[in-house]
Structures are given as C-alpha cells and as structure tokens.
Amino acid sequence: MEKEVNFRIQCGWNNWRKVSGVICDKRVPVRLKGKVHKAVVRPALIYSLEVAPLKKSEEKKMNAAEMNMLRWMVGVTRRDRIRNEYIRGAVKEVEPSKRIQESRLRCSESPVSSLFLTFDRQFSVSSLQSPVLRVRFQSPVIYW
Structure with a gap:
C-alpha cells in the first residue's frame, strides 16, 4: 500500500508542476x-x-x-512559523485524509454513515495573518 501512496503523491506533484505557472504567480489571488x-x-x-x-x-x-x-503556493516557508490551519484556511482546503474519510462515508449507503454526515461540521479559518485562530461554524454537510 505504501507504493500506491507514494505513487499518488508523485502524481499530485506532477499535476502541481503542470499548473505551477498559475499557482506560483504572486499576481493571482490565493483563493483562486x-x-x-x-x-x-x-x-x-x-x-x-x-x-x-x-x-x-x-x-x-x-x-x-x-x-x-x-506552503509553496501561498509563498510561506517553514521558517515563517505559520500554522498549517492558517494556510489551509487561507486556501479553504481540508486535509486529504479528511477528504478520503468523507468520500468513504459518502460511498457507503448505511444509515450510520448518513447519521455521521448530518452531524459533521466544517470549520473555516478567517485569515492568514490573524494571530488568534478564529473559527466559525458553517451548516452541516449533507450528501444525498
């Protein structure tokens, strides 16, 4: 399974390189x-x-x-010591492991998975420069 994960990471980097002209351009807004x-x-x-x-x-x-x-996309390095939550909030991105878990729940047709999806809350971080982590709740995500 480790080979598959390494292959997927490599595919992600290959696609990232294909669009690096847009992603690394400082004139393009972070949300885009x-x-x-x-x-x-x-x-x-x-x-x-x-x-x-x-x-x-x-x-x-x-x-x-x-x-x-x-980090590379936003123009931040590890030396800047900015937390991952701020970077993910600026880009409006969720961890890949959470996305995989969500798609697993969506794929299964059991009533238990629909129960978990109704109580699932998404968090959005307000800004990248904020010294305090501000989180606001959004409505629950329901997939049918």
Whole structure:
C-alpha cells in the first residue's frame, strides 16, 4: 500500500508542476490558487485511495506532501512559523485524509454513515495573518 501512496503523491506533484505557472504567480489571488489546487492537484492525490485502507504513517505522508504544496503556493516557508490551519484556511482546503474519510462515508449507503454526515461540521479559518485562530461554524454537510 505504501507504493500506491507514494505513487499518488508523485502524481499530485506532477499535476502541481503542470499548473505551477498559475499557482506560483504572486499576481493571482490565493483563493483562486486554492480553486485550481482543488480542481487539478487534489484529485490526482486522492484518486483510488477512497477504498484503500491507509495507515496513520501513510496519511501523515499525504498530509505533509499537500502542506508542502500549499506552503509553496501561498509563498510561506517553514521558517515563517505559520500554522498549517492558517494556510489551509487561507486556501479553504481540508486535509486529504479528511477528504478520503468523507468520500468513504459518502460511498457507503448505511444509515450510520448518513447519521455521521448530518452531524459533521466544517470549520473555516478567517485569515492568514490573524494571530488568534478564529473559527466559525458553517451548516452541516449533507450528501444525498
């Protein structure tokens, strides 16, 4: 399974390189970069892992690879010491492991999964420069 995860990460980087002209351009707004990332890079990163059992170490690898992409996209380095939540909030992005879990729940037709989806809350972080993490609740996500 580790080979599949490594292959998916490599596919994500390949797609990231294809759109790096848009993603790395400082004149493009961060939200638009996030939309391009969601449309091009994330599907390549997550494809076919919805049904695969992943270890915690493999989930961490995927999350780390995507955070490297997002940091580069926003123009932030590790040295700037900005938390991942702020970067994800600026781009309006959720961890790949959460997306995989959500798609697993959506795929199963059991009443238990629909119960979990009705109580699922999405968080959105207000801004990148904010010194305090401000979170506002949005309505529950329901997939039919």
